[in-house]
Amino acid sequence: MENEIPAPTEIDFGDEYIRGFLFDNVLHSENDGDIHFGLYMPESYDGSESYALFVTLPGYGGLYFQGVGANIQTEDYGTLAQKYNGRMIIAAPQMNDWKETSARQTVVLTRYLIGHYNIDSEKVYLNGYSGGGETGSLVMEMAPELYTAFLHCSSQWDGDLTPLAEAMTPVYMVTGESDSYYGSSSVREPMKSSYRSTGAKALPMSRLKSWSCWI
Structure with missing residues (x-):
């Protein structure tokens, strides 16, 4: 079930543009x-x-204490996404770690943007790379119903998969078989275990078609 996370009380917008993104909000x-x-x-x-x-x-390398806008300067997910869908708002959070507080902050930010902009609720996507993938896996434990799909890149799964399996939120995982840091077993084994324990079936390819909205 989705956790109840209070809405934010205030937002301050920054005035610095980096690769088309406004920072430091x-x-x-x-x-x-x-x-x-x-x-x-x-x-x-x-x-x-x-x-x-x-x-x-x-x-x-892209966390907040490593510099404002370091995430956009070191990774291309946010800039490349612009080429797939010109009708898409893109948020690039800068957390200070990849743990539960960061996951909760991701949910709070997503809810704020959905509540204050005209967002298609059927096209809300999440991506996490490396440590961000770990944070994203915790987000999928807290509020899988909030997102249309999740792209999990070169990372491991830290969250409880049961809420995700029950919500049937599509997940696309990309991790090298011989990834030098995580290895592929860090995502393969937890996923197999979760589907066995919940009795859920693996997601059919048709469930991944929602990605075609922007990929």
Whole structure:
């Protein structure tokens, strides 16, 4: 079930643009602290039509204490996504680690954006690379119903898979068989175990077609 996470109380927008993203925006959450993030807003967006939302979580090297905008400067997920769908708002959070607080902050930020912009609820995507994939796996434990699909890249799964299996949120995992840090067993074995324990069936390919909205 989806955790109840309070809405933020205030947001301050920054004034620095990095690769098309506005930084350093800060969302103030009474229970989860300050959430720093970059925001890409297509020029065509005027609020009259619903747009997709893509939230991209960085790996080590893109965290907030490593520099404002370091995530966009070191990773291309957010910039490449613009080429797949011109009608998509892109958020690039900068957390300070890849644990539960960061996951809760990701959910809070996603809910804020959905609540304050005209977002198509059927096109809300999450991506996490390396440590960001670990954070994303915890997000999928907390609020899998919030997202249309999750792209999990070169990482491991830290969250409880049961809520994800019950929500049937499509997940696309990309991890090398001989990944020098994680290895593929870090995602293969937990997924197999979860589907066995819940009695759920593996997601059919048709469930992944939602990715075609922007990929």
